[in-house]
Amino acid sequence: xxxxxxxxxxxxxxxxxxxxxxxxxxxxxxxxxxxxxxxxxxxxxxxxxxxxxxxxxxxxxxxxxxxxxxxxxxxxxxxxxxxxxxxxxxxxxxxxxxxxxxxxxxxxxxxxxxxxxxxxxxxxxxxxxxxxxxxxxxxxxxxxxxxxxxxxxxxxxxxxxxxxxxxxxxxxxxxxxxxxxxxxxxxxxxxxxxxxxxxxxxxxxxxxxxxxxxxxxxxxxxxxxxxxxxxxxxxxxxxxxxxxxxxxxxxxxxxxxxxxxxxxxxxxxxxxxxxxxxxxxxxxxxxxxxxxxxxxxxxxxxxxxxxxxxxxxxxxxxxxxxxxxxxxxxxxxxxxxxxxxxxxxxxxxxxxxxxxxxxxxxxxxxxxxxxxxxxxxxxxxxxxxxxxxxxxxxxxxxxxxxxxxxxxx
Amino acid sequence: xxxxxxxxxxxxxxxxxxxxxxxxxxxxxxxxxxxxxxxxxxxxxxxxxxxxxxxxxxxxxxxxxxxxxxxxxxxxxxxxxxxxxxxxxxxxxxxxxxxxxxxxxxxxxxxxxxxxxxxxxxxxxxxxxxxxxxxxxxxxxxxxxxxxxxxxxxxxxxxxxxxxxxxxxxxxxxxxxxxxxxxxxxxxxxxxxxxxxxxxxxxxxxxxxxxxxxxxxxxxxxxxxxxxxxxxxxxxxxxxxxxxxxxxxxxxxxxxxxxxxxxxxxxxxxxxxxxxxxxxxxxxxxxxxxxxxxxxxxxxxxxxxxxxxxxxxxxxxxxxxxxxxxxxxxxxxxxxxxxxxxxxxxxxxxxxxxxxxx
Numbered sequence: 001x002x003x004x005x006x007x008x009x010x011x012x013x014x015x016x017x018x019x020x021x022x023x024x025x026x027x028x029x030x031x032x033x034x035x036x037x038x039x040x041x042x043x044x045x046x047x048x049x050x051x052x053x054x055x056x057x058x059x060x061x062x063x064x065x066x067x068x069x070x071x072x073x074x075x076x077x078x079x080x081x082x083x084x085x086x087x088x089x090x091x092x093x094x095x096x097x098x099x100x101x102x103x104x105x106x107x108x109x110x111x112x113x114x115x116x117x118x119x120x121x122x123x124x125x126x127x128x129x130x131x132x133x134x135x136x137x138x139x140x141x142x143x144x145x146x147x148x149x150x151x152x153x154x155x156x157x158x159x160x161x162x163x164x165x166x167x168x169x170x171x172x173x174x175x176x177x178x179x180x181x182x183x184x185x186x187x188x189x190x191x192x193x194x195x196x197x198x199x200x201x202x203x204x205x206x207x208x209x210x211x212x213x214x215x216x217x218x219x220x221x222x223x224x225x226x227x228x229x230x231x232x233x234x235x236x237x238x239x240x241x242x243x244x245x246x247x248x249x250x251x252x253x254x255x256x257x258x259x260x261x262x263x264x265x266x267x268x269x270x271x272x273x274x275x276x277x278x279x280x281x282x283x284x285x286x287x288x289x290x291x292x293x294x295x296x297x298x299x300x301x302x303x304x305x306x307x308x309x310x311x312x313x314x315x316x317x318x319x320x321x322x323x324x325x326x327x328x329x330x331x332x333x334x335x336x337x338x339x340x341x342x343x344x345x346x347x348x349x350x351x352x353x354x355x356x357x358x359x360x361x362x363x364x365x366x367x368x369x370x371x372x373x374x375x376x377x378x379x380x381x382x383x384x385x386x387x388x389x390x391x392x393x394x395x396x397x398x399x400x401x402x403x404x405x406x407x408x409x
Numbered sequence: 410x411x412x413x414x415x416x417x418x419x420x421x422x423x424x425x426x427x428x429x430x431x432x433x434x435x436x437x438x439x440x441x442x443x444x445x446x447x448x449x450x451x452x453x454x455x456x457x458x459x460x461x462x463x464x465x466x467x468x469x470x471x472x473x474x475x476x477x478x479x480x481x482x483x484x485x486x487x488x489x490x491x492x493x494x495x496x497x498x499x500x501x502x503x504x505x506x507x508x509x510x511x512x513x514x515x516x517x518x519x520x521x522x523x524x525x526x527x528x529x530x531x532x533x534x535x536x537x538x539x540x541x542x543x544x545x546x547x548x549x550x551x552x553x554x555x556x557x558x559x560x561x562x563x564x565x566x567x568x569x570x571x572x573x574x575x576x577x578x579x580x581x582x583x584x585x586x587x588x589x590x591x592x593x594x595x596x597x598x599x600x601x602x603x604x605x606x607x608x609x610x611x612x613x614x615x616x617x618x619x620x621x622x623x624x625x626x627x628x629x630x631x632x633x634x635x636x637x638x639x640x641x642x643x644x645x646x647x648x649x650x651x652x653x654x655x656x657x658x659x660x661x662x663x664x665x666x667x668x669x670x671x672x673x674x675x676x677x678x679x680x681x682x683x684x685x686x687x688x689x690x691x692x693x694x695x696x697x698x699x700x701x702x703x704x705x706x707x708x709x710x711x712x713x714x715x716x717x718x719x720x721x722x723x724x725x726x727x728x729x730x731x732x733x734x735x736x737x738x739x740x741x742x743x744x745x746x747x748x749x750x751x752x753x754x755x756x757x758x759x760x761x762x763x764x765x766x767x
Contacts (some may be wrong), residue, residue, distance in 0.1 A: 093561070146557060147465055150561070151698055154745070156748070159741040159745070297565060362577055365573035371566035373565060375563040
């Protein structure tokens with residue numbers, strides 16, 4: 001797996017040696033922007049780490065200060081970060097990324113069953129398995145680009161989903177889902193006499209539930225963020241951006257683009273595997289519905305919502321979406337009545353009637369609308385909105401030339 | 410899928426296994442035809458939209474679903490009932506619901522109620538046309554110039570919204586619909602082929618013929634009318650047609666409407682085969698996209714042929730004999746075919762050279 005990551009780097013240095021001018025040709029402010037910002041990037045990382053670790057404090061006022069939901073923020077943040085490496089950096093829209101999430105979950109649960117409840121072993125295995133799986137699917141899918149690539153990834157993900165439900169039942173336990181039980185062999189645990197008979201994943205003795213679980217996910221998220229940042233600032237990341245802006249030109253100038261894309265695909269598959277593994281760590285259960293194409297759509301939504309191609313965007317998008325899911329789906333008529341309590345009675349009834357289809361069972365309606373609004377009016381997502389506002393502030397009444405991030409091909 | 414509807418062979422034990430398996434194969438081919446018809450109709454609309462407007466419409470499955478719910482709404486409308494004393498029960502006060510139509514018009518009314526599904530075509534055509542126009546004017550036309558990824562995303566969002574709206578009004582459970590009694594039974598297909606008895610649900614045959622008729626209508630419209638000629642010209646070269654002074658935008662709105670109607674009609678007639686629920690569209694959408702890609706982006710004929718082909722392949726793969734050789738093949742056959750076709754022949758079976766070939 002590490003080989004597939006290395007190969008393109010070797011290729012890159014070879015190619016760069018051949019025509020250095022081509023690679024360093026200034027292409028406007030975007031390029032200079034991310035070549036020269038290593039110090040501000042570390043500042044960003046520090047702020048990011050601080051913000052993530054203090055989430056329990058500053059998210060408490062909006063009702064998200066408990067570990068279950070914060071874990072979700074972190075896990076899906078990792079998932080979206082990885083997806084962004086592929087879609088945001090190289091412009092290849094995969095509609096089957098949930099396959100790797102599901103594979104990661106299955107792999108992690110199998111490790112819990114066979115070897116040990118230690119989360120590290122399970123996560124490493126989840127990443128490796130998802131990486132290999134991504135290598136296989138990516139190798140085939142990347143022979144095409146554009147919408148064909150999307151359809152190919154979708155086809156593979158649907159195949160995995162259908163197989164997980166039917167033929168692969170011995171591995172996936174079909175509709176019931178794979179779960180740990182007391183009678184599992186857990187070879188390593190028995191060898192070293194570890195105490196985790198309760199079936200709770202642990203990190204060298206610390207049971208990963210509640211707050212320890214959140215901090216475990218949070219630290220991995222910060223690590224994942226760091227790696228993403230390094231990838232973006234590397235020549236490899238530059239290559240992906242170049243492929244996004246004009247793959248034909250890249251091909252004509254003699255770069256083999258596919259190894260870079262494959263590397264990006266595998267890396268983002270490994271992120272998804274890590275996220276899937278973490279889902280299994282926080283709740284040792286893996287079901288095939290994690291692989292369904294709606295789950296793939298969800299990660300696309302998160303990335304778009306936050307801002308495609310940006311560093312912070314996907315994490316924000318994931319958090320916002322999981323937050324909305326949690327909040328909106330838990331609303332009911334009673335809560336609505338209390339919310340609109342300040343209004344006169346008739347108006348209150350009216351507001352409750354108006355808003356009730358959008359909450360509770362119908363929160364997906366809100367999601368769909370939000371999603372459409374973002375794509376229509378703010379194609380760059382939340383990050384784009386932030387940039388526009390800060391532009392306003394900085395330049396006063398100057399024209400906002402923040403062009404929407406088109407991914408052209 | 411309603412289990413009771415599954416076609417059966419009645420085969421005497423004396424017959425050889427070869428004849429028996431021939432029966433089974435013919436039966437499976439027939440079985441694939443109605444599903445293939447639905448795929449073909451949806452894929453036809455998708456291709457029409459993609460070929461003319463250049464838009465990848467992920468909300469097309471939702472249009473199919475809306476069509477199905479047109480049928481549901483129409484039959485509910487027809488069966489608005491009054492509680493009437495049931496005279497046949499004499500021991501206690503019993504009531505039964507009788508549709509007003511039956512009360513007012515007697516047998517004619519009852520016949521209308523029975524034929525609700527085919528009749529709802531009358532409602533579905535104007536409704537779907539309006540929905541199509543509204544979608545194109547209100548949303549899609551702003552996305553002509555944007556990337557395919559953004560088109561996919563916005564129509565995906567729209568699909569979610571549409572299906573949630575339907576869920577709000579009709580609930581989350583599948584709503585079973587019945588075919589008219591005259592067409593609800595089984596037909597002895599075997600006699601046509603001079604084979605042994607193959608009984609086959611009549612409605613599935615009706616659906617197949619219906620889909621053929623709709624496809625023929627669409628093709629005739631495109632090939633034989635001036636409007637169709639302009640649309641075909643627009644598919645070939647939109648810019649030039651515009652330069653000739655033809656308001657191609659207006660034409661494309663109508664094309665979108667037609668595509669919506671085709672998907673809607675496919676949905677209306679499919680309701681007796683598969684009880685519609687709100688996520689019906691999503692289930693068909695993924696498959697229809699695969700069909701479009703296999704047939705070749707932008708090729709109408711390809712979409713139709715690939716639709717039937719994949720429908721038949723799918724039901725052939727679900728034969729127990731084949732499943733015994735390759736377990737699970739019925740689950741993945743369509744996707745597998747799509748992968749192979751895309752890798753071997755990137756522009757699909759009948760795709761034009763240079764259209765989305767990458």
